[in-house]
Amino acid sequence: MRxxxxxxxxxxxxxxxxxxxxAIETLGLIDARIIHTGQHYDYGMNEVFFKQLGIPExxxxxxxxxxxxxxxxxxILERYEAHLLKSPPIATVVFGDVNSTxxxxxxxxxxxxxxxHVEAGLRSRDRTMPEEINRILTDAVADLLLVSEPSxxxxxxxxxxxxxxxRFVGNVMIDVLVRELPRAEALKTxxxxxxxxxxxxLATVHRPSxxxxxxxxxxxxxxxxxxxxxxxxxxxxxxRTRNAAKKAGLEKLLSTGYPxxxxxxxxxxxxxxxxxxxxMVLTDSGxxxxxxxxxxxxxxTLRENxxxxxxxxxxxxxxxxxxxxxxxxxxxxxxxxxxPPGEEIELWDGHASERVAASISERFCH
Numbered sequence: 001m002r003x004x005x006x007x008x009x010x011x012x013x014x015x016x017x018x019x020x021x022x023a024i025e026t027l028g029l030i031d032a033r034i035i036h037t038g039q040h041y042d043y044g045m046n047e048v049f050f051k052q053l054g055i056p057e058x059x060x061x062x063x064x065x066x067x068x069x070x071x072x073x074x075x076i077l078e079r080y081e082a083h084l085l086k087s088p089p090i091a092t093v094v095f096g097d098v099n100s101t102x103x104x105x106x107x108x109x110x111x112x113x114x115x116x117h118v119e120a121g122l123r124s125r126d127r128t129m130p131e132e133i134n135r136i137l138t139d140a141v142a143d144l145l146l147v148s149e150p151s152x153x154x155x156x157x158x159x160x161x162x163x164x165x166x167r168f169v170g171n172v173m174i175d176v177l178v179r180e181l182p183r184a185e186a187l188k189t190x191x192x193x194x195x196x197x198x199x200x201x202l203a204t205v206h207r208p209s210x211x212x213x214x215x216x217x218x219x220x221x222x223x224x225x226x227x228x229x230x231x232x233x234x235x236x237x238x239x240r241t242r243n244a245a246k247k248a249g250l251e252k253l254l255s256t257g258y259p260x261x262x263x264x265x266x267x268x269x270x271x272x273x274x275x276x277x278x279x280m281v282l283t284d285s286g287x288x289x290x291x292x293x294x295x296x297x298x299x300x301t302l303r304e305n306x307x308x309x310x311x312x313x314x315x316x317x318x319x320x321x322x323x324x325x326x327x328x329x330x331x332x333x334x335x336x337x338x339x340p341p342g343e344e345i346e347l348w349d350g351h352a353s354e355r356v357a358a359s360i361s362e363r364f365c366h
Contacts, residue, residue: 001031002365005089005108008058009039009076009100012173012287015268016095016118018053019175019353027357029365033089034058037076037100038065052268053176069099069130076103084111091116091364094138097131097307102138109141116360118172120145121152122307128209135307144363146356148172149310150346169355170347173287174294177272178350184272193234193261201231202274203282206238209322210284210302214248216322217241220302221253223324224282225260227331232259234274236266280334282327289317294348298339300330316342 006024008017017034024032036058050057062079064072076099084092084107092108093116094101105115117138124132136159139145145161147153148171156166190197203224210216224233237254245254256262266274272291275281281292284302292299293315301311304321311317316339320326333339347355 001029003031003033003087003089004360004364005033005035005092005104007035007037007080007092007094007100007104009037009064010096010098011040013095013098013100014050014053014055015176015287016172018055019172019179020093020118020356021055023353023357024360026354027361029361033060035060035080035083035104036062037080037104038063039072039076039098039100053180073099073103076100077107080104081107081111084108084113088113090114091143091360093118093360095119097122097135097138099130099134102134105138105141114143114364115141116144116146116363117142118146118169118356119148121147121154121156121166122149123151123155124305124307126305129207132307144359146359148352149308151309167355167359168347169359170349170352171290171345172352172356173290174348175350175353176268177291177294180269180272181276184269185276187269187273189266189270189273190234190277193263194258195232195234195261197277198279199232200278201227201233201280201282202278203233203235204238204285204288205283205302206240207284207303209304211238211241211244214244214250217244217248218250218253219324220322221245221250223327225253228259231279231331231335232261234278235260235262236264236271237262238265280331289315290348292316293342293345296342298334300327300334302327310345314343314345316340 008014021032024030060083064075091114094105095118108115120139122135126132145166146169205211245251254262276295280298282300286308289301289308289311293311296316299317300320301317302322318330320330
């Protein structure tokens with residue numbers, strides 16, 4: 001069998017990696033080598049995910065840890081290049097839009113190793129987002145671009161990517177959700193937190209536009225605490241958000257106590273259970289935007305833009321930014337039953353990973 005590297009470095013990568021590895025193994029044509037860059041380096045943000053999702057122990061650990069965007073990207077590029085020079089694969093598969101994505105894509109293409117980008121073509125049109133830069137540059141050097149929603153095809157063709165490099169495969173994140181939802185719902189995590197199904201909201205904040213500006217973070221936390229008087233709120237605290245709150249002297253706003261339940265970052269299954277059983281979700285996470293649209297859970301997206309427009313056009317998401325007036329209006333719409341139910345989204349059917357595996361095998365094994 002021919003060896004292909006599959007790179008994961010941050011929490012969303014692990015979830016997308018899981019079903020793709022299973023589909024690759026089923027085909028039996030590729031020796032999949034897992035590269036763990038260590039971009040998210042604490043136990044709660046990745047080893048738990050490997051265990052829950054049944055991902056084998058990575059073959060290579062780059063152990064880059066945290067750092068500025070430039071420093072982290074440079075470390076990943078340098079260490080992955082050293083690995084490639086010792087043991088080159090026939091291709092490198094990268095996921096999403098994190099620093100590991102662009103760093104490993106660059107290291108590969110500079111050595112003449114083809115790159116496959118899973119979740120290609122997504123565009124927010126906001127170049128202040130580090131992820132947007134990573135997406136654009138990764139797509140520019142990729143040889144096979146696997147797209148999760150129709151906007152990706154339009155975006156890539158508009159940037160001059162040849163159509164024969166693009167495959168519309170659907171959303172591999174939904175594959176994980178479909179497979180794991182029964183196991184997640186059986187946990188009844190909300191009961192452990194003293195909550196009732198469909199009688200609470202789930203909120204997460206981690207993006208720089210919300211977490212790094214003390215005034216914005218304070219405004220959002222004060223509103224969530226106020227909202228919890230109408231609807232209990234579960235708030236898993238991302239490490240970035242906790243650090244930002246501590247730096248800004250806002251730690252008291254993260255104190256927990258019903259009806260505002262602040263918890264540590266949750267493993268995937270527990271988070272999925274809370275999401276699937278919530279009355280609404282307030283988040284700046286792109287992945288949760290997608291998951292709530294599939295689950296038909298109302299989602300207030302705390303961003304001014306999105307690289308996942310299908311979640312707005314056909315899903316259950318609405319862009320509200322961090323403007324509290326817009327958030328309040330959206331919450332009222334949900335609580336008063338005025339939220340659109342959402343539609344089925346093309347190829348978000350639980351079989352995207354099979355199409356990913358078939359596309360990779362067709363390109364590199366025939």
